[in-house]
Amino acid sequence: MSGRRILIVGAGSVGRRHAGNLRQLGCSVSAVDPREDRRAEFAAAFDGAACHADLDRALSVGGLDGVAICSPTRFHVEQCLPALDAGLPVLLEKPVAKGLVEAERLAAAVRRTGTPLLLGYTWRWWPPLARVRQLLSERAVGRLRHVEFIMSAHLADWHPGEPLAEFFMSSAELGGGALLDESHWIDLMVWFFGMPEGLSARVEKISDLDITSDDNVDMLIDYPDGLRASLHLDLYGRPHRKSIRFIGEGGTILWSETPNRIAIGDEAADEWREEIFDCERNDMFLAVAREYLEMLDGGAVGTCDLDDGLRVMRLIDAARQSHADGRRVETT
Numbered sequence: 001m002s003g004r005r006i007l008i009v010g011a012g013s014v015g016r017r018h019a020g021n022l023r024q025l026g027c028s029v030s031a032v033d034p035r036e037d038r039r040a041e042f043a044a045a046f047d048g049a050a051c052h053a054d055l056d057r058a059l060s061v062g063g064l065d066g067v068a069i070c071s072p073t074r075f076h077v078e079q080c081l082p083a084l085d086a087g088l089p090v091l092l093e094k095p096v097a098k099g100l101v102e103a104e105r106l107a108a109a110v111r112r113t114g115t116p117l118l119l120g121y122t123w124r125w126w127p128p129l130a131r132v133r134q135l136l137s138e139r140a141v142g143r144l145r146h147v148e149f150i151m152s153a154h155l156a157d158w159h160p161g162e163p164l165a166e167f168f169m170s171s172a173e174l175g176g177g178a179l180l181d182e183s184h185w186i187d188l189m190v191w192f193f194g195m196p197e198g199l200s201a202r203v204e205k206i207s208d209l210d211i212t213s214d215d216n217v218d219m220l221i222d223y224p225d226g227l228r229a230s231l232h233l234d235l236y237g238r239p240h241r242k243s244i245r246f247i248g249e250g251g252t253i254l255w256s257e258t259p260n261r262i263a264i265g266d267e268a269a270d271e272w273r274e275e276i277f278d279c280e281r282n283d284m285f286l287a288v289a290r291e292y293l294e295m296l297d298g299g300a301v302g303t304c305d306l307d308d309g310l311r312v313m314r315l316i317d318a319a320r321q322s323h324a325d326g327r328r329v330e331t332t
Helices: 013-024 036-045 055-060 073-085 100-113 127-137 184-193 281-296 306-325
Strands: 005-009 028-032 066-069 090-093 117-120 144-152 198-204 216-222 228-234 241-248 251-256 261-265 273-276
Touching: 005 013, 005 055, 013 028, 013 036, 013 066, 013 281, 028 036, 028 055, 055 073, 066 073, 066 281, 073 090, 073 100, 090 281, 100 306, 117 281, 117 306, 127 184, 127 241, 127 251, 127 261, 144 184, 184 228, 184 306, 198 306
Parallel strands: 005 028, 005 066, 066 090, 090 117, 144 228
Antiparallel strands: 144 241, 198 216, 216 228, 241 251, 251 261, 261 273
8 A cells, every 4th residue: 555646636624634544554645726825734734745736737747646536526527537537546525526417427437437436425434334234234123114314513613713705615606515515414325225216305595604505405205115214414503413313113223423322222211222432533534545545456446436426416416306396306
């Protein structure tokens, strides 16, 4: 793994996180960012690493082994294409694109070039959620009937000190907003259960946040055999909450980020058997980086590939259609 040279496209917070982890794993890093201040911060953080304002210029320097796309969603496809054409395997931050048509254009390029792409829906690498997936496969609480996904976190708390106007999450044009950026939870739903039969959704801006992107998403999802799911995402909630509740005929599994635990209850009383985890948030990003470097060494894309991302994009487009038309949309 050591000695790999990785270009980081987008020197914001997630770009610097990936750069730090790749450096920790023995790589050298360089960066592309249109903002001079971010290029300066990146160079200072990584021992004078080369930084460029232009992607084509950075690629023309040569000597690269891979590219990590960590820019706002609007730019994902247009920045992936020259990397794929250059034969450079890509680590792409989620989501794939702003819309399904763009995502399918990227999929066509992956097929045409044969260059591998790893998609960073990072919660797939989170040990407690992998454990939940195992419990579900073992039918630990019998046949599931309802699953509740909740992500609620006030946007102003995400990057303290950074004005909301400078945060891409505030901008619908850049691909910010709850539906796209927090599509982690849609991806987890598909990871656990596959594609649903249909959904109905509201995708709205309802808070007083000074943003143009959506800040509230509510979805009702239908699966075969009587499984139903609800999903709520918001960018205005405090205290922050990330949790999933799986209700089966034999009990309930509850996963929460804070506290970092899985709990199982199968009695009428409010009593739970808990598994407590001590993993930290960066652990899943490190796991992504390790899998990416294994991919550079010829390993298969295992945990999350572009087809996984396309399935999420299909559900995102279905949610938008449902909101626009005010009706349930079939998804199979």
